[in-house]
Amino acid sequence: MSRIAYVNGRYVAHGEAQIHIEDRGYQFADGIYEVAAIFRGQIIDEDGHLERMKRSLGELRMDMPMPEEPFRLVCRETLRRNRVRDGIIYIQVSRGVSPRDHPFPKDVKPALVMTARAVAWPENADDDKGAEVATVADIRWLRRDVKSISLLPNILAKQEAREKSAYEAWFVDGDGFVTEGSSTNAWIVDDQGRIVTRQLDNNILGGITRATVLKLARENSIEIIERAFTVEEALAAPEAFLTSTTSFIKGIVGIDGAEVGDGKPGPVTRRLRALYLDYCRGSGSNLA
Numbered sequence: 001m002s003r004i005a006y007v008n009g010r011y012v013a014h015g016e017a018q019i020h021i022e023d024r025g026y027q028f029a030d031g032i033y034e035v036a037a038i039f040r041g042q043i044i045d046e047d048g049h050l051e052r053m054k055r056s057l058g059e060l061r062m063d064m065p066m067p068e069e070p071f072r073l074v075c076r077e078t079l080r081r082n083r084v085r086d087g088i089i090y091i092q093v094s095r096g097v098s099p100r101d102h103p104f105p106k107d108v109k110p111a112l113v114m115t116a117r118a119v120a121w122p123e124n125a126d127d128d129k130g131a132e133v134a135t136v137a138d139i140r141w142l143r144r145d146v147k148s149i150s151l152l153p154n155i156l157a158k159q160e161a162r163e164k165s166a167y168e169a170w171f172v173d174g175d176g177f178v179t180e181g182s183s184t185n186a187w188i189v190d191d192q193g194r195i196v197t198r199q200l201d202n203n204i205l206g207g208i209t210r211a212t213v214l215k216l217a218r219e220n221s222i223e224i225i226e227r228a229f230t231v232e233e234a235l236a237a238p239e240a241f242l243t244s245t246t247s248f249i250k251g252i253v254g255i256d257g258a259e260v261g262d263g264k265p266g267p268v269t270r271r272l273r274a275l276y277l278d279y280c281r282g283s284g285s286n287l288a
Contacts, residue, residue, distance in 0.1 A: 004081040006074055006114040011081060014115065023111055025094025028102075029150035031111075032056040033092040036208075037245050039121055039280040041085045043075065044245075048208040056147045057093060061104070065093050065112035078114045087118040088246060092149060122248065125274035130253030130265045131167035133242070135231055136160055138171035138179050145202050157182040168242060170231075170255070177228040179203050181242055185210040188229055189239035189268045196233075199226040209243040209276075216275045222268065231255065239266030248280075249273040 003014035024030035034053045037044045050068065057064060064071065075089060092113045098105035122128070140153045157169035161182070169182040178186050179198060185207040187197045195217055200206050217224055234240050238261045240252035249272050251265025265273075 003115070003117065004078070006078045006112070008111055008113070011077070017113070017115075019111065019113065020097040022100060023094055023097050024105075025092065025111065025149055027100055029148065030060070031092060031094030031149045032060065032062075032147050033090065033149050034147060035091075035245050036089050037119075037121070037248075037280070038079060038084050038087045038089060038116070042280075043079075043089070044280055045208045045212055046072075046075075048211060052147060052206065052208060053091065053093070057110075059143070059146045060095075060148075062093065062095055062110055065110040074112075074114065079116050082116040082118075084116045084118050086121050087116060089114060089116045094149070119246070121280075122277065125270055125277055128249075128251055128265050128270070128273060130251035130263075131242075132165065132254040132257075133168045133170045133181070133240075133252055134161040134164045134166040135172050135178075135256055136169045136182075138173045140171070143202055144179070144204055145200070145206060147205060154182040164257075166254075167250070168247075170234075172231060173203070176230045176232075178231060178234060179228075180205065180207075181244070184242040184244040184247055186234075187241050187243065188234050188237040189241075189266060190225070191238060192223070193268055194223040194225050195268065195272075196225045196227065196229050196237075198228050207243060207245075209245055209248065212279065213243050213249065213272060213276060216272065216279060220271075220275060222272070235260065237261070239269050241265070241269040241272070249276050 004011050005014045005017040007017050034049050036049045094111045096108035096111050098108050136157045161169035170186055171179045173179055180186050189195055198204050240260050243249050251269045253260055253263050
């Protein structure tokens, strides 16, 4: 079956989807995006993704492209037309189309694009063998809390990680503290079994999976510390892991070629991964 995209009010064949050459997303990266996981026919954390999308739009002084309920219906129709029951939906909103000029144009309607594709998600928490990360200097702008489509530093960081045979890059600020991954949030587990992740501020994106993991940890009496940690702390920690919509929870077994813990995902990471997979199986917004 050919894939179908939603583009500004029309469902079109993915290979024929087009945007205007003067779309401000294309010319200025003047827009935001969201990615949500679809697990067994459910949009995982749909409300959280929608709220973050509205927040990012508000920070850029942009309106929702349509009212909330029709927007949810378009999401479901995009998934239905692509027959996705396990996968992702990608949503992008730009400020719209206008002659190229830096200031905000007047009376321009936001442009909306959605695509969906199938992904085979993990079913067993023990399937995670862990991954390596490479550290890179954090050269990004100072509003990382906005889910902007301007991702060039993230792309360069991810490419550098892959060239070092690492799964992910961890950004490190000028003081030696880990901010986040190029497309993930960063965590360690201390020697008391507490999970540590950077506090929310303008330096990191508030991950939706991050928020769910924090909720699950609290519900299961796992202590949480929200603060910045250094690369040295991460290397000395018994466990480290990352979270994101598309990685779920993945153990970190090496940083810059040095082993973390015993070189395998640790017990706290495995427990959280099992709790998250159970959450995905039993929650979300059913598409039926």
